Amino acid sequence: MLQCLILVLFALPAVAQETSEPAPGKRTPSYSEEGAESCLRCHAGSEMRAVQSGPHFNLKNPGAPATRHYCESCHGPGSIHVSRAHGGRGFPPLIEFGRGRDKSPRDEQLAACMHCHGSAGEVRKTTGFFGSPHDRKSINCSTCHTVHATQDPIKDREQQAATCYRCHRKVKSEHPRFEAESMNIHVLKCSDCHDVHRSLPE
Numbered sequence: 001m002l003q004c005l006i007l008v009l010f011a012l013p014a015v016a017q018e019t020s021e022p023a024p025g026k027r028t029p030s031y032s033e034e035g036a037e038s039c040l041r042c043h044a045g046s047e048m049r050a051v052q053s054g055p056h057f058n059l060k061n062p063g064a065p066a067t068r069h070y071c072e073s074c075h076g077p078g079s080i081h082v083s084r085a086h087g088g089r090g091f092p093p094l095i096e097f098g099r100g101r102d103k104s105p106r107d108e109q110l111a112a113c114m115h116c117h118g119s120a121g122e123v124r125k126t127t128g129f130f131g132s133p134h135d136r137k138s139i140n141c142s143t144c145h146t147v148h149a150t151q152d153p154i155k156d157r158e159q160q161a162a163t164c165y166r167c168h169r170k171v172k173s174e175h176p177r178f179e180a181e182s183m184n185i186h187v188l189k190c191s192d193c194h195d196v197h198r199s200l201p202e
Contacts, residue, residue: 027091029077036070038082043071047148054150065116074112074147097142106140113141131199144196157189164190 032038040048051057056074057066065073072078074095081090095104095112103109110129117127129135134144144163146152153159165172178185190196 027080029080029090029092031069031072031077032079032082035072036066038078039071041082042088050150051148054147054152056147063116076112097140097147099138099140099143106137109140109142117141127197128199129197132197134196157187160189160191 036052055061056064057070058064059067061067069077074097076092076095078090078094080086081088081094093104095108097103097109097112114127114129118129129141144154146154154163175185
C-alpha cells in the first residue's frame, strides 16, 4: 500500500506538468500593416466614428496622431492584439485610458499624451502638466479630456464647469460673490481665469 502511495505522489507532478499550458513567450508587437482598418473591424462603435471627425484624426494636420500610426499612435503598436491567433490579447496590452484596475498605468497614459502635448511635443501649443496642481496620482489627462469625440466637451462652457465641479464643489457656491464686483460669472469658462496646466512655483 505504501509503495502504491509513493508511486502516485511521484506521478502527480509529471501529470501536472503535461496538462499545464506553456507560458507565452515574450514577444514585441509592431504597428499593424492596415492601420485604423485593423482596429475598426472590431471597434466600430459611435466613439470610434467620433474620433475620426475630431482633431486627433485630422490627416491635414501634420501634428495629429493619426498621421503617424492612426489609433496606434496613442494606444501603442497592436500587431499581436489584432492577430486572429491572439483574439485581442496583446503582449504587452495596448494602452487603455481612464481610471481603474483594468486601465493602463498612469505613467503610460501620460507618456502617450505628452508625446505630442508635452514640452518636446510635435504640436505648436504644448501643455505644461507636470508640476501643475492637477499633476496628482488620481488624475490622468482623460479625467478631464475626452479624445473620442468630435470636439472635446471640456471646451464647452457648461460641460467644462460640470467637469471642474466634480472635484471643486465649494467653488460652485463661492463664485456668485464675484457678481458683486460687476463680473458676470455665468458667461465665463473656468479656464478664462484659471490656467489648470500651469506649473506651481518652486
